[in-house]
């Protein structure tokens with residue numbers, strides 16, 4: 340097996356607020372994206388880490404990545420799926436790929452272990468967390484409660500057989516949004532295993548998430 344990681348970082352990160360996309364904010368003096376890249380590169384099962392960045396983010400990226408030796412970044416597209424497809428096209432010779440959001444800087448090696456293990460039995464594997472809160476529909480008035488016992492919060496990295504995920508992304512309709520890759524794999528008929536995720540893997544989406552990630556990172560280092 341030849342497992343390659345693909346980090347997608349071409350989003351504008353507008354929900355965080357501010358001018359700087361969230362993947363370039365710093366936690367403990369190191370950019371969010373560099374945390375994600377380092378966690379993947381440090382894992383013995385991962386042969387290479389490729390990164391997809393936004394057009395115009397070349398300088399931000401090279402500052403964030405510093406002296407790390409990585410393949411040249413790929414320029415992403417307008418949608419997350421566009422960015423993933425472009426990234427996959429730049430990877431050669433991989434049997435499997437782990438696709439990871441740059442906005443998830445806290446990536447425990449144990450999650451990668453579980454994904455790699457699951458790939459021995461399934462064409463795809465994702466980290467998932469059970470839902471602790473009550474889930475309800477609603478606008479500003481409470482609607483129906485949604486049973487949570489069979490629901491997961493789906494995280495990344497998401498692991499796939501390389502050829503399977505490439506074909507699945509190509510087959511996905513252009514006009515439909517895909518917030519992750521597992522739904523694309525599933526739509527193409529692949530069975531995707533759910534392995535335990537980790538609360539540390541939370542995605543940085545809003546401004547306050549940065550402070551939470553910083554605290555979690557500090558707690559891990561103690």
Ligand code: C5P
Nearest residue numbers: 347348349350417418419422440441442
């Ligand atoms: O916007 P959201 O948080 O769902 O984005 C998830 C990941 O996909 C982020 O790491 C973001 O940088 C990436 N992305 C991308 N290209 C896009 C949109 C999002 O690489 N066009």
